Amino acid sequence: MAVDPLIELRDVNKYYGELHVLQDINLTVGKGEVVVVIGPSGSGKSTLCRTINRLETIQSGNISLDGQPLPAEGKALAHLRAEVGMVFQSFNLFAHKTVLQNVSLAQMKVRGRKRDEADKRSRELLDRVGLASQAAKFPAQLSGGQQQRVAIARALAMDPKALLFDEPTSALDPEMINEVLEVMQQLAREGMTMVVVTHEMGFARSAANRVVFMADGRIVEDRTPEDFFTNPRSERAKDFLSKIL
Numbered sequence: 001m002a003v004d005p006l007i008e009l010r011d012v013n014k015y016y017g018e019l020h021v022l023q024d025i026n027l028t029v030g031k032g033e034v035v036v037v038i039g040p041s042g043s044g045k046s047t048l049c050r051t052i053n054r055l056e057t058i059q060s061g062n063i064s065l066d067g068q069p070l071p072a073e074g075k076a077l078a079h080l081r082a083e084v085g086m087v088f089q090s091f092n093l094f095a096h097k098t099v100l101q102n103v104s105l106a107q108m109k110v111r112g113r114k115r116d117e118a119d120k121r122s123r124e125l126l127d128r129v130g131l132a133s134q135a136a137k138f139p140a141q142l143s144g145g146q147q148q149r150v151a152i153a154r155a156l157a158m159d160p161k162a163l164l165f166d167e168p169t170s171a172l173d174p175e176m177i178n179e180v181l182e183v184m185q186q187l188a189r190e191g192m193t194m195v196v197v198t199h200e201m202g203f204a205r206s207a208a209n210r211v212v213f214m215a216d217g218r219i220v221e222d223r224t225p226e227d228f229f230t231n232p233r234s235e236r237a238k239d240f241l242s243k244i245l
């Protein structure tokens with residue numbers, strides 16, 4: 001399948017002091033692709049996400065977004081970073097702002113939208129994640145699943161070219177996981193480019209175009225979900241799957 005690349009990492013290496021946390025990472029995410037990243041704890045999945053967004057610096061290699069190299073710092077970086085939305089395990093909503101304000105804030109600050117315009121867009125997106133009626137509430141009045149859907153709406157409000165999810169359902173009570181996964185499934189169907197770190201193998205099977213398996217800072221396998229789950233090649237992947245499935 002020849003897809004137009006959106007996110008490209010070439011020979012990326014990153015260290016935390018002595019720890020070689022990302023080792024010769026080569027990864028291409030095409031436009032509209034959903035790539036699920038799995039692997040044992042400590043294998044570098046979160047670092048990979050943060051690196052794609054340049055929340056972390058790298059020691060060597062290249063990262064580009066839509067054909068443009070990611071600048072190391074400055075205004076150009078802030079601009080490009082806004083093109084890639086990020087959703088974390090902890091929802092990171094502002095506790096003293098309403099749901100609507102949480103979704104509107106960055107639109108005004110980063111995208112320069114007027115309040116009316118931002119609020120209008122926020123309401124559309126809250127509707128899309130099933131939270132139209134919760135706009136005036138504060139985060140603490142919402143369930144974890146609802147808060148995470150607000151965080152997704154907030155990320156979408158920046159009109160990102162891609163979304164990164166780092167274990168978006170790991171902090172949720174089990175009965176709330178599906179409502180978040182359903183929103184993500186919907187985004188995938190609509191063609192959003194997504195990199196998703198998750199332990200939800202059902203999501204990986206049904207939504208992913210590719211599964212990337214990481215171990216010890218390396219990409220060990222990068223295959224279709226069907227291929228990966230039915231026929232993992234590496235011992236690391238076999239071992240990992242035997243523990244979680």
Ligand code: ADP
Nearest residue numbers: 016019021039040041042043044045046047048
């Ligand atoms: P994962 O998300 O797959 O669990 P991480 O990317 O969080 O893995 O971490 C990979 C490795 O890097 C781990 O050994 C972790 O302890 C280490 N690490 C993560 N963040 C830092 C940091 N800020 N400073 C030093 N070491 C870190």
Ligand code: MG
Nearest residue numbers: 045046047167
């Ligand atoms: Mg992690």
